[in-house]
Amino acid sequence: MKIFKSSFPVLALLAAWSAEAADMTAPASRPVATMEHAERRVHGGEHAQRPAAREWTSYPLLMRAMTKGAEQRGAPVLMTTKNIQPDKYAAHPPSGDAPRELELTLGGAKLEPLPEVGNYYWVTAREEQGDRITVASTTHYFSNPGPAPTKMLLMQKHELELIPQPLPREHGRYRENEDWKFLLRYNGQPLPSHAVKLETQNGSKNSFSSDAEGIVTVRFPADSKPAAPKKEGGGGHDHGPRSVPFVLQTEYEVNGKQYITAFNSTYSADAYAGRSLAWGTGFTLFGMLLASPLLRRKQDIRKAKAGVPDKAQAANTNTAKGE
Amino acid sequence: MLKKLFPTLSRFRFTVQLIMLFVTVYGGNVVGHYAAEKITGSLPALSCAYDKQNGGYCVLIPLQHQMHHRIGEALVKGQQVFNTVVLPLVITLASFFVFFVFLNKAFCGWICPMGTVQELAYKFGRLINRPLHRFEANNVGRVRPVKWLMLLVLVLGLPLMAGMGVAPDQVGDPYCQVCPSRIATTLLTADTEQIAMRTANPINFTLAAIGNTMFGFVLLAAFAARQPFCRICPMLSLNALFQKLSPMKLVKVQHDKCDKCGICTIACPMDIHEIWHNHGSKAFHEDCTMCGRCAEYCPDDDVIQIKYFGVPLFKSSREYFKARLKLESPEGMPKNKVIWLKTEGAKNG
Structure with missing residues (x-):
């Protein structure tokens, strides 16, 4: 374990070098320790990442590394961290089976999907320094048939945990102005009336408190900035405005030990960003207007034209009777 | 019950x-x-x-x-x-x-x-x-x-x-x-x-x-x-591409009275005239949604059937047809508002 830990700075340097090679637009002088990633949602919890300009949080982060071929569906991904020096990385499959320790490579910890295991993987990086235990967590989505992640989320993975209840499903995501619930627990038991802090790459900072059942309801702030126009073609996927990283973090001290846990993912613009309810209602009404002549009876039309009342209301259809 | x-x-x-x-x-x-x-x-x-x-x-x-x-x-x-x-x-x-x-x-x-x-x-x-x-x-x-x-x-x-x-x-x-x-x-x-x-x-x-x-x-x-x-x-x-491969089928047998009737087409919400004029596999048209109304409103016994692996799940009968008419007309008008549409057969005859 110590060999792993002592070799980490070297691996991190090599990872940073490979990331630089993959992205020539990144500033050459960007320090390894402050390398950040803006993330664009691809599907579920799957993210592609880009270098960003400045550090936005001091909380532990666990992210996908920028590597060549990272966009390929179902391909293994490399995970890297920030603000934490992990002893080990682990991935919990959605089936709820035992976690796998991730192999460390030059670019980061290698996360590979297992066939028929499912879409969502819960990935953690854990650091133990004396009485201080820090865990960074995130999810990664592989397009991979298999069981739902309910069991994976419910099983205890570390002492102090922030568990999404539920995760955004396929075609869903965390979004501005939406409330999402997270379960805060210690040793598998809900932790009531405890503060949880939220920080976003757009600069928002909020604090929330867990209720009696340990549930923290997080409202994602409306702090998005205008997105750069997307390039046309190439078979990508347009999911609207760029997703923004966020991190939820909390601390708990018990028996002289300090536990820190964080969950990071991304959220995107408000559900109605880039949409217009007025236009939508207008075109719907336009469609109704087009259909409205169908609702008029022929005798009603004749009556309107003649300007006389028609007493033949007993007829029920436009077409002739013919039994 | x-x-x-x-x-x-x-x-x-x-x-x-x-x-x-x-x-x-x-x-x-x-x-x-x-x-x-x-x-x-x-x-x-x-x-x-x-x-x-x-x-x-x-x-x-x-x-x-x-x-x-x-x-x-x-x-x-x-x-x-x-x-x-x-x-x-x-x-x-x-x-x-x-x-x-x-x-x-x-x-x-x-x-x-x-x-x-x-x-x-x-x-x-x-x-x-x-x-x-x-x-x-x-x-x-x-x-x-x-x-x-x-x-x-x-x-x-x-x-x-x-x-x-x-x-x-x-x-x-x-x-x-x-x-x-x-x-x-x-x-x-x-x-x-x-x-x-x-x-x-x-x-x-x-x-x-x-x-x-x-x-x-x-x-x-x-x-x-x-x-x-x-x-x-x-x-x-898309469903029509596969409809012949399913064991669930709409089946119609040839009957002498069909030419002068056509109530099945009046009852059909998809206006499938083939169910009236054709029989056999041609009657099970690509637009059929298997609602079964044609079988319900067929006034003759066993002419139209819904079958699963050859076993009839529902088949037309005169008795059922009479009871059905008391509730709703073939074109969907509820009881007491029964006005039938003119069929092609009625127009011609």
Whole structure:
């Protein structure tokens, strides 16, 4: 374990070098320790990442590394961290089976999907320094048939945990102005009336408190900035405005030990960003207007034209009777 | 007991439709939140994934995604053909077919939430005494090819072209963008996001304008026409591709009285004249939604039957026909409002 830990700075340097090679637009002088990633949602919890300009949080982060071929569906991904020096990385499959320790490579910890295991993987990086235990967590989505992640989320993975209840499903995501619930627990038991802090790459900072059942309801702030126009073609996927990283973090001290846990993912613009309810209602009404002549009876039309009342209301259809 | 609860096939079907409307629109609250917990990811009915509470996903979603992301992209890259192209497509179509083989096109007539919404609108139209517009034998053929165009262009063609990079990315899921079920089912969950139009770029705006206009048109037209959207629905054509492979079949035998009758066509919500004029496999038309109304309103014993592996599940009978007429006319007018439409046979004779 110590060999792993002592070799980490070297691996991190090599990872940073490979990331630089993959992205020539990144500033050459960007320090390894402050390398950040803006993330664009691809599907579920799957993210592609880009270098960003400045550090936005001091909380532990666990992210996908920028590597060549990272966009390929179902391909293994490399995970890297920030603000934490992990002893080990682990991935919990959605089936709820035992976690796998991730192999460390030059670019980061290698996360590979297992066939028929499912879409969502819960990935953690854990650091133990004396009485201080820090865990960074995130999810990664592989397009991979298999069981739902309910069991994976419910099983205890570390002492102090922030568990999404539920995760955004396929075609869903965390979004501005939406409330999402997270379960805060210690040793598998809900932790009531405890503060949880939220920080976003757009600069928002909020604090929330867990209720009696340990549930923290997080409202994602409306702090998005205008997105750069997307390039046309190439078979990508347009999911609207760029997703923004966020991190939820909390601390708990018990028996002289300090536990820190964080969950990071991304959220995107408000559900109605880039949409217009007025236009939508207008075109719907336009469609109704087009259909409205169908609702008029022929005798009603004749009556309107003649300007006389028609007493033949007993007829029920436009077409002739013919039994 | 069952006969008291469901005196007619239509009553039984309507009950199933209401249950399935709940399952397809709100069922996620029962079966589970995640995709893996849904009834299926390839349901042969318009159960919309944009509805956050639904109980199953429409097969048209994975089909568009696979055309866009797998086949189109792989054709360009020319690699990993089997694992990334053939296998996912086969899995989608196989899971679709596993469901389809049990009910055939009854997914349209019994399960589809959009079909149920249109039927409810039509029933309401009868209550408020709106007219009935229908297609005759000489003009129904004009609308029938549209469903194939919808399947080929919107579900398969444009997503494939977007995946290959020769069409804009915004047309990666064009059918979903115009599907009225997306708007109808999300509105049923009090979610107005989908009726709000995308305005970010002209392509999204145009597709959304078409979708919203069509939704408004279909919703109101259904008061005075039966199943207006079903006639052009790509799910109808996709299901038609497989209808001969299912053991569930609509069967009609030749009968001397058929030429002078034609009530089956009057009863048919899809205006299928072939059920009147043809028999054998030709009577089971590609537009059939297996609602069973033709069998209910056939006045002769055993002429029209719904069979499963050759075993009749329902068959026409004179006694049932008489009882059925006391409740509702073939064109769907409730009791005490029975006015029959003029049939071609009646016109000629």
